[in-house]
Amino acid sequence: MTELIIPKDLFETILDHCRTARPNEACGILAGRGEQVSRVYAMTNIEPSPVSYFMDPGEQLRVQKEMRERGEEMVAIYHSHPQSPAYPSVKDVTLAFYEDSFYVIVSLSEGIVNGMKAFSIVEGTVSEIPLTIAD
Numbered sequence: 229m230t231e232l233i234i235p236k237d238l239f240e241t242i243l244d245h246c247r248t249a250r251p252n253e254a255c256g257i258l259a260g261r262g263e264q265v266s267r268v269y270a271m272t273n274i275e276p277s278p279v280s281y282f283m284d285p286g287e288q289l290r291v292q293k294e295m296r297e298r299g300e301e302m303v304a305i306y307h308s309h310p311q312s313p314a315y316p317s318v319k320d321v322t323l324a325f326y327e328d329s330f331y332v333i334v335s336l337s338e339g340i341v342n343g344m345k346a347f348s349i350v351e352g353t354v355s356e357i358p359l360t361i362a363d
């Protein structure tokens with residue numbers, strides 16, 4: 229996988245979730261196949277904070293089961309940075325356990341979306357991945 233493709237309507241769904249979660253970080257799972265995202269699972273941040281997130285493990289298990297049943301893969305994990313740029317924090321890198329998934333970060337500033345970027349994080353190495361918003 230060398231890029232990530234998100235349909236425009238799902239892109240809007242992600243942005244809405246990130247705006248709604250302010251001032252805290254939003255988090256969720258992007259499911260699909262290969263490079264193509266086909267579904268957004270908005271997840272509960274059980275440790276609400278403006279600088280970090282923690283997904284509900286029970287909810288995550290349910291979503292993973294649902295993805296298996298639908299034949300979907302966990303293409304990416306997304307979260308928002310309500311007050312900082314779209315780049316993984318030290319904690320994000322430390323907690324990046326899914327080397328086969330991408331990490332998508334949405335940056336907000338005063339409630340306005342600043343940007344969305346996708347990364348692969350493998351053994352502490354962060355690489356930006358081209359992100360396409362498809363019509």
Ligand SMILES: [Zn+2]
Nearest residue numbers: 307316317320
């Ligand atoms: Zn982060």
